[in-house]
Amino acid sequence: MNAPTTLPGKFGAYGGQFVPEVLMPALGELEHAFISNTNDHDFQNELQQLLATYVGRPTPLSFAGRLTEHCNGAKIYLKREDLAHSGAHKINNALGQALLARRMGKERIVAETGAGQHGVATATACALLGMQCVVYMGTVDISRQAPNVARMKLLGAEVKAVDNGSKTLKDAINEAIRDWVTNVEDTHYLLGSALGPHPYPTMVRDFQAIIGRETREQIIEAENSVPDTIIACVGGGSNAIGMFHEFIADEEVELIGVEAAGTGIISGKHAARFADKKIGRPGVLHGCYTFVLQDTDGQIALTHSVSAGLDYAAVGPEHTHLRDLKRATYTHATDHEALDAFQLLCEMEGIIPALESAHAVAEAIKRAPEMNNESIIIVNLSGRGDKDLDTVLNSMEIPS
Amino acid sequence: MNNPVDLVSNAFTGKHPAFMPYFTLGYPDYERSLQILEACAAAGSDMMELGMPFSDPLADGPTIQHSSQIALQNGMNVARCLEAIAELRTRGVTIPLLLMGYYNPILAYGETRFAREAVDAGANGFIIPDLPPEEASTLETECQQHGLALTYLLAPTSTEARIKLVAKKASGFVYLVSLTGVTGERIQLPKTLSEFVKRVRHHIHHPLAVGFGISTPVQAQQVGEIADGVIVGSKLITLAREADNPAEACGTFVHNMITALHSNEKA
Numbered sequence: 001m002n003a004p005t006t007l008p009g010k011f012g013a014y015g016g017q018f019v020p021e022v023l024m025p026a027l028g029e030l031e032h033a034f035i036s037n038t039n040d041h042d043f044q045n046e047l048q049q050l051l052a053t054y055v056g057r058p059t060p061l062s063f064a065g066r067l068t069e070h071c072n073g074a075k076i077y078l079k080r081e082d083l084a085h086s087g088a089h090k091i092n093n094a095l096g097q098a099l100l101a102r103r104m105g106k107e108r109i110v111a112e113t114g115a116g117q118h119g120v121a122t123a124t125a126c127a128l129l130g131m132q133c134v135v136y137m138g139t140v141d142i143s144r145q146a147p148n149v150a151r152m153k154l155l156g157a158e159v160k161a162v163d164n165g166s167k168t169l170k171d172a173i174n175e176a177i178r179d180w181v182t183n184v185e186d187t188h189y190l191l192g193s194a195l196g197p198h199p200y201p202t203m204v205r206d207f208q209a210i211i212g213r214e215t216r217e218q219i220i221e222a223e224n225s226v227p228d229t230i231i232a233c234v235g236g237g238s239n240a241i242g243m244f245h246e247f248i249a250d251e252e253v254e255l256i257g258v259e260a261a262g263t264g265i266i267s268g269k270h271a272a273r274f275a276d277k278k279i280g281r282p283g284v285l286h287g288c289y290t291f292v293l294q295d296t297d298g299q300i301a302l303t304h305s306v307s308a309g310l311d312y313a314a315v316g317p318e319h320t321h322l323r324d325l326k327r328a329t330y331t332h333a334t335d336h337e338a339l340d341a342f343q344l345l346c347e348m349e350g351i352i353p354a355l356e357s358a359h360a361v362a363e364a365i366k367r368a369p370e371m372n373n374e375s376i377i378i379v380n381l382s383g384r385g386d387k388d389l390d391t392v393l394n395s396m397e398i399p400s
Numbered sequence: 401m402n403n404p405v406d407l408v409s410n411a412f413t414g415k416h417p418a419f420m421p422y423f424t425l426g427y428p429d430y431e432r433s434l435q436i437l438e439a440c441a442a443a444g445s446d447m448m449e450l451g452m453p454f455s456d457p458l459a460d461g462p463t464i465q466h467s468s469q470i471a472l473q474n475g476m477n478v479a480r481c482l483e484a485i486a487e488l489r490t491r492g493v494t495i496p497l498l499l500m501g502y503y504n505p506i507l508a509y510g511e512t513r514f515a516r517e518a519v520d521a522g523a524n525g526f527i528i529p530d531l532p533p534e535e536a537s538t539l540e541t542e543c544q545q546h547g548l549a550l551t552y553l554l555a556p557t558s559t560e561a562r563i564k565l566v567a568k569k570a571s572g573f574v575y576l577v578s579l580t581g582v583t584g585e586r587i588q589l590p591k592t593l594s595e596f597v598k599r600v601r602h603h604i605h606h607p608l609a610v611g612f613g614i615s616t617p618v619q620a621q622q623v624g625e626i627a628d629g630v631i632v633g634s635k636l637i638t639l640a641r642e643a644d645n646p647a648e649a650c651g652t653f654v655h656n657m658i659t660a661l662h663s664n665e666k667a
Contacts, residue, residue, distance in 0.1 A: 018503055018530045020459045022555040022580050024562060164465065165455065177458045182581040184557060284504045284530070285456065297477035298508025299455040 007031060009198035012324055014317035017197040019177075019287045026184050031199040033104045038206070043099065050095055054128065055085045057092075057210065061218035061378070066348040071368035074228065074375035079215050081239065081382045082353065088383030089211060089239045090121035090192055096207035098125035101188035108132045108187040112176040114141055114169030114235065115309035115356060116148025117383050118192030123157035125190075133157040136175040138167040141308045148387045166302045169235075169312045173286050193236025194316035197287030201241075201317050208242025215378060216246050223376055229254040229367065232380040233359040234330065235271070235309050237316035239382035248327060256367075257319060258359045260305035261332035269304035272332040273315045274323060282320070290317040306335035306391060307355035309383075333362035339395055341365055342385065354383035355391065403547030404524035408496045408572035411447040412607035416662045417624035418446035420609060421654055422500060422633030424464060425450050425484050426471030428640060432647070433471075434487060436640055439651030441493045444658045448493075449527060449631065452481045452501030459529040461584030463634040466641075478509040482521045489522035496524040498551065498572075503531045506539070515542035525549025525572050533569045540569070551575050556596045563603045573607040573629065576600060578614065584634045586613035589622055597626045617660030624664035632657065 010016055017027055037043040051057040060083065064076040081089035094111075101109060109126050111133070113119030119135040126133035135157050142149050142161055152159050165171040173196075180189040194204040219227055230247060232240035234257035247253045262270030273280045273291040279301050283292035293301040293313040305311040322328035333341070338355055341362035345353050353361060357380070364379045371377070385392070402410070412418050421440045425433050437448055453468035453476050460468070478501075485497055499518060506514050506528065518526070525548045531539065533552055543550040549572030554563060557580060566574060576597060579590045590596075593610070600608060610623045611631030620630045636650050643649030 016535050017532060018535055019532070020529050020555070020577075021532055021553040021562070022557050022577060024532055024534075025557045025559050028559075170456065174456055174458050178461075178582050181459065184580050283507055286458070287530070292504070294504065294508065296508065298505035299472060299477075300504070 007035065007199055007202055011318040011321035014288070014290045014320045015198055015201055016289050017287060018284045018289065019197045020181060022181050022184060027197055027199065029104065033100055034199055034203050037100055037103060043103065047096055047099055051092065051210065055091050055095065056083065058214040058218070059083050061215060061222065063222070064349050067345065068368070070348055071365060073368040073373060074371035074377045075373065076364055076368055077219065077227070077376065077378045078351070078381045079211060079243065079378060081211060081380060082351065082357070082384035086121045086124045087386070088117040088121065088354065089208060089242060090118040091124060092210055092242070093192065093204050093207040093238060094118065094121035094125040094190060097188070097190045098129050098131060101190065102129060102131065104188065106186055106188040108183065109190050110134045110136070110176050110179045110187055111190045111192060112136050112169065112172035113192065114172065114311060115307065115354065116141065116145040116152065116387060117309060117354070119157065119159070120148050120151050120155070122190050122192070123152045123155035126157065127155045134160060134179065136160050136162050136172040136179070138169065138172050139163045140167040141169065144391055145308055145387050146390065168303070168308065170300065177286065193238040194241045194318060195236040195286060195288060195290070195314060201288065204238050205241045205245055205318065208238050209245045211239065211242040211380065212244065212246025215243065219376065219378060225376065226250050226253050227376040227378045228371065229256060229375070229377045230380070231256045231258060231360045231363050231377060233258045233310060233356045233382060234315060234319060235312050235356065237319045239380050241316060241318055243380040244322070244328060255322070255328040256363060257328055257330045258363045259330060259332040260307055260310035260359060261334040262304040264334055265332070271303040271305045271311050271313070274330040275332050285314040288317050290320045291315050306338060306395065307359065309354070309356040310359065331363060333359040337362040339392065342392060343396065351381070352385040353381055354385045355388045357382045404496070404519060405547050405549040405572050408447065408498070408524050408549045409607065411496050412573060412628045414446065417627065417664055418609065418629035419654065419658050419661055420447045420449060420629055420631045421445050421636055422449040422451060422631060423636055424453055424467035424471050425481050426453060426474045426476030427467040427637065428470060428646065429474050430476070430480065430484070434484060435647040436650045437488060438491055438493060439647040440654045441495055443651045443654035445495060445654055447496040447498065449498050449500045449633070450481065450484065452478060452499055452505060454502040454505055457502060459582055461582040461634060463637045464583050467637045478505050478514065482517050485518070485521040485523050497522065498525045498527055498549065499523055500527040503528050511539050511542055515539065515546050515548060519546040519548055523548065525551060527551045527575060529553060533565055543571070553577055554600055556580055556590070556592055563600055567604045570604060570606045573609050574600065574604055575631070576608055576610045576627065578610050578612045581612065583612055585615040589613065589619055594626045617656050620657045621660045621664060624661045630661060
């Protein structure tokens, strides 16, 4: 068998490996391990077995009947990643990488987390496989995602608070990389989104691509057709790319990524890399060349979103490439629109979505009424919202 | 006339291992950072690294992170860093000066413009810790055109293949990161350092300078026994933060380090 020894390191002009020399050999080793295990039946069997019997895959594709009726347009389906064990799509990648790390002989895992979903997924995978787990998290995120901090600790992870810079996801990634640089011999960096240096964007996408594969089977079963439109929220972009990947070749399927518009693009307090021409342009952050929010001097801009998981200055490089190709479209939803969508989904469907996923729901609510009732929208409901209850209750008037 | 890059190589031809301080431009403020660098030059440094601050310096420990943050608050950017080089030249600093900084601000400034203006200002080259040779082709071309050094780094984890890659591309000198980790003072030198230097020297004939984790005269002397140059950064930042007269404190420290290095026979 002639498996390739390397993978393409770029998506068009984007991606690459902009990291300190210390890490270059580790990235090469990781790429090699990823390729050889992708082609290894034992590895694939072990992963598939865990995804089925532990994560609970396939996750359902639910028809959102009342929401569809409310919007009076396209049929809205929800891919229920919120029902995956540990509450979000993050577990797909965390388990894949943790198994890979074990095969590479690395028993210590470091990870970053924003909303805490990736941290919880990593802590879960490490508990399952008996590995040591350290999660870096910004202090702003620790205070707004307290339930996930508690969950990580219960699962045996050490949560290290990061009090630098914006004290959110970007700074957690800085510290995780610094830890990895220091402990690279025995440590694997379990990066949670489709960003960072090659091979992470490719590897994370491939571990998440199961979302799109299942969705295709399920929608064909339900509607005997591929959907017209697929909508997913985009922070780094792992749930979106995991859903999009399967459908990229189906040119009739419209792919829409939703960034966090915070308090509005004009306010400057957002995380919409593609929407703000003043500060969003190609640059290098955390090892890859992609769209980055930055000032005119190339210093990374501070971001804002009500949703910690979307509150990040760069977007995964493959999304930038898909946008260049005009294969995917990127739009945005404000904090306010996401909170409204959150509430609507709770009341109409009995589903409490993550605030991240609520951004995608908000876009579906905007689009569905413009489409005919034969059209199909699928929203990737990437995670559940229990973690966000404090944030939501603080920003909404909930009748008591 | 010598190219700027040749002056970098020549800085290693003295009788003793070369000493290279690093200091963040704009820390604790613009003028004092220049005074500190002038004092380091006057104390006998062979070459200096001038840090261009970045918001997310992921190869740096807390000390240089802090100095970078203060420098940014003081309004430092690439243009001001280039001005600082020109100003040091005006004030009579003649030793080679290398700009050290992360890639994104350079990319934002424009690589072509950056290289051209750097050579005009009097810089001799660049050290960019997040730009491995694989990603450096544009800047490498610019540097060759202007006779600037583009210094690559090697680390204890570097494989033989990577050492050979840097051997092909090296200019000026090669920066050896002494340890797996970020910048900052350490109590001891890593035990594997001499084996690492030996492994690199087997393939690379350029001068080898060692940095990361070196802060005392004894450590400098130990490194000087095996390498061609010694780089010290975080310790100077700490001195500048704590001393009443930062320039004087840094000058005295550099003097002591050089005295220790001068007890070395050339490696």
